[in-house]
Amino acid sequence: MELGNSSALQQELLDWCNDALVQPDNALLLLDVPADVDIAFIESTMETVKIFGRVRVRSSKEGPAKTSLLVLCECREKIDPSRVPADVLPKDGDPAWKIVVVRDKEPAPDDFSAKLRKLLQDEGKSMTDVQALLSPLPTSSPEAVIRAVGELLEKTTKRSSDSTDYKRLRVFSGVVPTPAGEETMENWIEQAKLMKAESDCAEKEKRKRIVESLKGPALEIIKAVRLSNGDASASEYLVALESEFGTSESGEDLYFAFRFLRQNSGEALSEFLRRMEKSLTKVVQRGGLQPAQVDRVRIEQLLRGAVESDLMLLKLRLRERKESPPTFLKLLNEIREEEENEVARCKLDATVKPVIPKASPTPKPTEIQALKAEVKELRAKLEESRKAPALPEAPEQKAKMTSESAEARIDPE
Template identity: 35%
Template sequence: MDPETVAEWCQTLNINTDHCLALLLPKEDFTTRQIYQLMDEVIPQGRCFIRGMKKDDATATTSVLLEWDCRVINLNAPPTVEFGKEGHKARLVFPTEGSPEGGSPTSTANEPPLAVSTTIGPDFITALSDFVEKCTKGSSPYNGIGYRKLRFFSGSQPVPTGEDDYESWMEQSMQVLDEWDIPEAHKKQRIAESLRGAAADTVRNLKLSKQDCTAYDYLQALQDVFGRTENAADLLYQFEHTYQGHGEKLSDYIQRLDKILHQILLKKGLDPKLVDKVRVKQILQGAQPLDPIMLKLRMKQGEETLTYNQLIKEVREEEARLEVKGSMVEALLDTGAQVTL
């Protein structure tokens, strides 16, 4: 198999040629585990995936198309490597230079036949070290040890034991994704390792149809499949017509509004900069008009807009104060004392 054929193979499967190469093995039965172990030794940077396999009776070889989650096109790898106790010989063939997706300048003119062996030596290890340094250059340092993993999510109903429902899982994922100071590949890995069943299938199909997708692309795909079916306009209408119930605490009402507001943001129906202003506006319109805490908030109308944390803190503190005051009044009434409010 020559570089041009490898490039055509990549194009047929819609794979970026900068991330691929073909591994030519003797025509024997090799397990996927053996193939992955070999490539982990030859190219330890990144993760590779088997995208296709062909057997050629004419050359007595098995060709395996491999894709990495990082660029491998500039790797100065030897065309042939020897592996295993039996001394099996394998050849690495990069896609041709000038293909639509970009390719390797590898040429068949100078490639030795499959029988010629080049064992892995110090020069190859040095080249690999340079390659690793280039791939990791510019990445922020991070500590991947001891991070809190996301709970499992599969999309199954009813929600299995030990898993989160969609809205709880998505809310946590959006929060930690903004906080993780790690490379994009690790963000995707952490999200993928929390997925099961239909949710994992959704991400797998996304990666097949879209090259170089991001962690946010993962979340968007899951939102499309498992999120609420209402569009942003429907959710905004629901938000503007959600009112505080009789006997409902104002803090509970605010939290109920915030869940709808979060769904509107996921649907890109509102500028995030306007969230606090829109929230306060709806609270002033939808809360019980005689709620004592609401009356205080109306008095502050026109002042600096409170954030969600500031608002919920102030409301809960006022609720606690009124609850204590109410308990004191009841205790005084039980003793028959005169109460002055």
């Protein structure tokens, strides 16, 4: 069987589009792509096929061989399966890359496997879930398959019945400015994507959760989507809302805006990092940056834009860690700990107050005049004592000095 016509690869492409929020009609799957090839080379090679128009690589993962990749691409133009070639030949002479697209083929009435796949898709499940239930069984007989599917649908039905115990999405209308009690477009779309990715309920229940949180212009968009495609998925609902109410900037424009982010005066480093991460997430979602490059780009922009926290950046030694950058959560935790230590040091410095010696009181003018008069009087007395004549020696003192002088001359000692 040709790889391009494999039903397993068709289902792989559909599941991948569902996870990456890519329209299946604009998506294609590449096989046998070398693991060391650049993304820009993949995009330029696929754009040589004129029917694809502009092509962007949305994701990739390891293929059947460790040296090859499976690559998910999104085309600007809607793909016509009848005009898609089976493969494309790279310019550098490497082996051809096989192409898989969604084929608009209705299953035959007796095609049990096709019906089973459609049933599982409607319930938000895949063949992997069925295989997990079949793995303990010794054989995969038709009875075993039917029993496994029945158990899977029973679990799905039970989860759907318990789906009322979830946190509802907040109301979103698309009105600008955002009315009180409603959510902004950015916050609402992030919550809706998390609900879709994390919830185990069926696809029908996910669509219901999205619709019940909408009103006004946003609800009108979904009505138009359902009118044109009654089987539209929850992912298609979100893509339609994001294209209508989201930013029209491309991934490249958002990336340049991210590179110009700077720390505001008085803004904590942790707050600046969270603001950066919000912008960086948009860049990745719009295809302006590959997920594998996120950690390195984040730390580079933090070093460039944190103009108010140079000392803290030195303490965290972020420049030395650019080659093996930490994840967002680890980096945020390190910064928060350093900020808490800085606050503790400031509190300690505030409790130890320096002892300032009291300044001597300034003498009054009257005291200064009195001291000057006293000094003048002392100087006058000193001058008078110097001018007075020497007193004559007493006779007794003079006779004593003469006797001592004579004894000194007689005694050699």
